[in-house]
Amino acid sequence: xxxxxxxxxxxxxxxxxxxxxxxxxxxxxxxxxxxxxxxxxxxxxxxxxxxxxxxxxxxxxxxxxxxxxxxxxxxxxxxxxxxxxxxxxxxxxxxxxxxxxxxxxxxxxxxxxxxxxxxxxxxxxxxxxxxxxxxxxxxxxxxxxxxxxxxxxxxxxxxxxxxxxxxxxxxxxxxxxxxxxxxxxxxxxxxxxxxxxxxxxxxxxxxxxxxxxxxxxxxxxxxxxxxxxxxxxxx
Amino acid sequence: xxxxxxxxxxxxxxxxxxxxxxxxxxxxxxxxxxxxxxxxxxxxxxxxxxxxxxxxxxxxxxxxxxxxxxxxxxxxxxxxxxxxxxxxxxxxxxxxxxxxxxxxxxxxxxxxxxxxxxxxxxxxxxxxxxxxxxxxxxxxxxxxxxxxxxxxxxxxxxxxxxxxxxxxxxxxxxxxxxxxxxxxxxxxxxxxxxxxxxxxxxxxxxxxxxxxxxxxxxxxxxxxxxxxxxxxxxxxxxxxxx
Numbered sequence: 001x002x003x004x005x006x007x008x009x010x011x012x013x014x015x016x017x018x019x020x021x022x023x024x025x026x027x028x029x030x031x032x033x034x035x036x037x038x039x040x041x042x043x044x045x046x047x048x049x050x051x052x053x054x055x056x057x058x059x060x061x062x063x064x065x066x067x068x069x070x071x072x073x074x075x076x077x078x079x080x081x082x083x084x085x086x087x088x089x090x091x092x093x094x095x096x097x098x099x100x101x102x103x104x105x106x107x108x109x110x111x112x113x114x115x116x117x118x119x120x121x122x123x124x125x126x127x128x129x130x131x132x133x134x135x136x137x138x139x140x141x142x143x144x145x146x147x148x149x150x151x152x153x154x155x156x157x158x159x160x161x162x163x164x165x166x167x168x169x170x171x172x173x174x175x176x177x178x179x180x181x182x183x184x185x186x187x188x189x190x191x192x193x194x195x196x197x198x199x200x201x202x203x204x205x206x207x208x209x210x211x212x213x214x215x216x217x218x219x220x221x222x223x224x225x226x227x228x229x230x231x232x233x234x235x
Numbered sequence: 236x237x238x239x240x241x242x243x244x245x246x247x248x249x250x251x252x253x254x255x256x257x258x259x260x261x262x263x264x265x266x267x268x269x270x271x272x273x274x275x276x277x278x279x280x281x282x283x284x285x286x287x288x289x290x291x292x293x294x295x296x297x298x299x300x301x302x303x304x305x306x307x308x309x310x311x312x313x314x315x316x317x318x319x320x321x322x323x324x325x326x327x328x329x330x331x332x333x334x335x336x337x338x339x340x341x342x343x344x345x346x347x348x349x350x351x352x353x354x355x356x357x358x359x360x361x362x363x364x365x366x367x368x369x370x371x372x373x374x375x376x377x378x379x380x381x382x383x384x385x386x387x388x389x390x391x392x393x394x395x396x397x398x399x400x401x402x403x404x405x406x407x408x409x410x411x412x413x414x415x416x417x418x419x420x421x422x423x424x425x426x427x428x429x430x431x432x433x434x435x436x437x438x439x440x441x442x443x444x445x446x447x448x449x450x451x452x453x454x455x456x457x458x459x460x461x462x463x464x465x466x467x468x469x470x471x472x473x474x475x476x477x
Contacts, residue, residue, distance in 0.1 A: 011477055048319050052475045066474060071321045082312030086248045098240035099320045123251065139316075 001026045002047055002147070002180065007056035009042050016042045018201040019056065024180050024194075029173045031192030032182040033225070039201040040182040041079060044151050047180065048076045060147060072100060075145035079152050081136035085125035089116050089135045092124060096139040110138040115164065129156045137165075147178045154188065166191045186222040197225060204228055237322050241330030242337070245304070249338060259300075259338060263292040263346040271354045282441065285356050287410050289347055289365055290437045293339045293373035294430060295401055301335055301380030302393040309384070315476075324469045332377050332465060339373025340366070360440035364450075368440070371457050372433045376401075378464035385471035404430035409438075429460035 002024035009017040016039045024030045032040050045051035046058050049066015058065035061073065083092045093107040100106075111120050114134040119127060124135050137153055150169075154162045166188070169179050173193070181192065189195055190209050197205030197212075205212055205228055209221060216224035249256060267285055274281040308314040317327060343366045350356040358365065383400055387393035407417075407425040414425055425431050436453035440446075 050315050050318060050475055052477050066319075071319060074319060076316060076319045078312045078316060080312055082316045084244070084248060084313060085311070086251045087244070091244070091247055095240060095244040096320070099237055099317070099322050101236065101321075 001061065001178070003057075003059045004043070004047070005057045007043070007046060007058060008054045009039075009046060009051060010054050011042065016201050017046070020198070020201075020203050022196055022203055022206050024178065024196075026178045027173055027176050028193040029169050029179045029181060029191070030194045030196060031189050032180060032196050032198065033186070033189050034182075034184065034198035036184055038198050040184075040198060041151055043198065044076075044149055044180070044182060048074055048149055072143065073146045075140035075142070075148045077133075077137050077140045077148075077150045077153055079155075081124075081129075081132040083124050083132065083136045083139060086123065088121050088123055089127070089131075089138070090120040092135060093138050093142065097142050100143040102143055106142060110141040113141055113168065114138045115161075130158065130161060133157070134161075134165075145177070147180070148172065150179065150181045152182055152184070154183065154185075162188075186225065189221045189225075197228065199229060204232060237326040238330050238333070241322070241326055242334040245331060245334035246337065248304075249334075255300075259296065259342050260345050263288075263296070263342060264349045266292065267346060267350050267354060279357075281354075282357055283438070284410070285350050285354065286358060286365065286437050286441050287408070287434050289343070289350060289369055290372045290433045291405055291408075291410075291430070292346065293343055293369045294376040294433070295397070295405075296342070297335050297339055297373040297376035298380040298383075298401055299394070299397060301331060301377045302384045302387065302396060303390060305331070305381055305384035306387055306390060306393050318472075318474045324472045325465075328378075328381055328465050328468050328472070331381060332374050332461070335377045336370055336374045340370045343369030343373070358441045359444050360442075360446065364440045364446060365437060368433055368436050368454065368457075371454060371461070372430070375429055375433070375457055375461040375464070378461040378468065382464045382468040382471065385468060404428045407431065408434040410434065429457055432456040432460075 004020055004022050007017050007020045008015065020043060032043065034040050042051060046053055047060065047065055049070065060070055063069055089111060090107065093110050094104060097103060097107040111117055114137050116131060116134055116138060119131055124132055127135065133153060133156065140148060154165055157165065169181065173179055192209060194208055195205060195212060196203060212224050213219055213221065216227040218224050267288060270285055270288060271281060274284065347362055347365050347369065351362050379400055383396040384393055387396065407421060407428055408430045414422055417425060432453040436450045439450035
C-alpha cells in the first residue's frame with residue numbers, strides 16, 4: 001500500500017502539488033487521472049522517491065519512498081521511454097536484469113511479456129514509439145516488482161495493444177502486484193479498479209469508477225470528472 | 236557485479252556506434268602523423284611533442300565523450316530510472332571509468348604503436364609505460380567529465396567545459412613553455428593541475444631507461460586526482476531532484 005500525506009511539492013516558484021493525501025491499495029490497478037500539467041508526473045516521482053518534496057510524507061509498503069529497501073520492490077516506467085536507444089531491446093532488458101542480479105532467462109520472459117520477442121534483436125532507436133515504450137515497460141517488469149508505477153504507458157499505442165497491456169496490468173494485479181497507472185485519457189479510467197482524480201495539484205476524487213459515475217449521475221467518466229470540477233468551483 | 240554489468244553495457248553502446256569507435260582509434264594517429272610532418276627535420280622536437288600528445292589525446296577525448304554520455308543519461312531519463320534500482324552511485328561512475336578506461340587502452344596501444352613503428356618515435360624508457368600513462372590520463376578525463384557533467388544542463392554547456400577545464404591544463408603542463416621558465420604564480424597553478432604530472436611522467440619515460448621514483452609519484456598523483464574527481468562526481472549525483 002502507498003500512503004501519501006499532505007504532500008506539497010514546489011517546482012521553481014510554483015506549487016505543483018498542494019497538499020495531497022491519498023492511498024493506493026495493494027493488489028489493485030489504481031488510475032491517476034488528470035489533464036496534462038495537473039501534477040501526475042510529480043506525484044509519481046514523489047512515490048518512486050526521486051522528487052524533492054517540500055513537506056508531507058510518502059510511504060510505500062510502510063517504508064519512506066525512495067529508501068534503499070524499496071529499490072528491489074518498485075518498478076518505474078517514466079513517461080518518455082527511458083531505455084538506451086543505441087542498444088538492442090535484448091541488451092537493454094538484460095542490463096536491467098543484471099542490476100537486480102538476474103539473468104538472461106528473466107530478461108527473455110520480460111520481453112515476451114510485452115510482446116517484443118520478434119524485435120528483441122533490434123536497436124531501440126530504430127523502433128516505433130509504441131515498441132519503444134513497451135521496451136521501457138519490459139525493463140520495469142524485471143524481478144516481478146511488488147509495486148509498478150507507470151507514467152502514461154499507453155500513449156501512442158494502437159487500440160489492440162492498449163487493450164493487451166491493460167489485460168496484462170490486471171493479470172499482474174490478480175497475481176498480487178500493486179499498480180499505479182497515470183493517464184490523461186478518460187476511456188482508460190474505466191479499466192481501473194480505483195481512480196485518483198487530480199487537477200491543478202489537488203486531489204478532487206478518490207473512489208471506484210462505479211462510485212464516481214453514480215455520484216455524478218452519469219455513465220460517462222469524462223462528464224463525471226467535469227461535474228466534479230464544476231461542483232468544486234461553485235462550492 | 237552491477238559495476239561490471241554497467242561497464243559492459245557502456246562498451247556495448249560504443250560497439251553499436253562504429254563511427255565513434257573509428258574516430259576514437261584513427262584520429263590520434265592522424266594527428267600524430269601531422270605533428271611528424273610539422274617537425275620533420277627539427278631534431279628530437281618531434282619525440283618530445285609526440286610523447287606529450289600521447290598523454291593529452293586520451294585525456295581530452297575521454298573528457299568529451301564522457302561528458303556527453305553522462306548528459307545523455309540525464310536528459311533521456313535513464314539516470315533517473317537507474318537511481319530507482321539497486322544500483323549504487325559509485326557503480327555507475329566507476330562503471331564509466333572502467334569502460335572508457337578499457338576503450339582508452341585500445342586507443343593508447345594503437346596510437347603508441349603507430350608513433351613508435353610508423354613515425355619513428357624514440358624514448359629511452361619503454362613504450363609499455365607510455366600506454367599505462369595514456370590509460371591513466373583517459374581515466375582522469377573520464378572522472379573530470381563525469382564531475383563536470385553535473386553542472387551542465389545541455390550539450391552546449393557540456394562542451395563549454397572543455398575550454399574551462401581542459402585547455403588551461405594543456406597550456407600550463409609544460410608543453411608550450413617549460414615549467415621552470417614560468418612566472419612563479421603560473422608554476423604554482425601548474426603544480427595544482429593533474430595533467431602536469433601526467434606529462435612529467437611521460438617525459439621521465441622519454442629520458443630514463445628505467446622507471447624513476449618521480450614517475451611513480453606522478454602516476455600516484457594522477458590516479459589520486461581521478462579518484463577524487465569520481466568521489467566528487469558521486470557527491471553531486473543526487474537521487475532526488477527538483
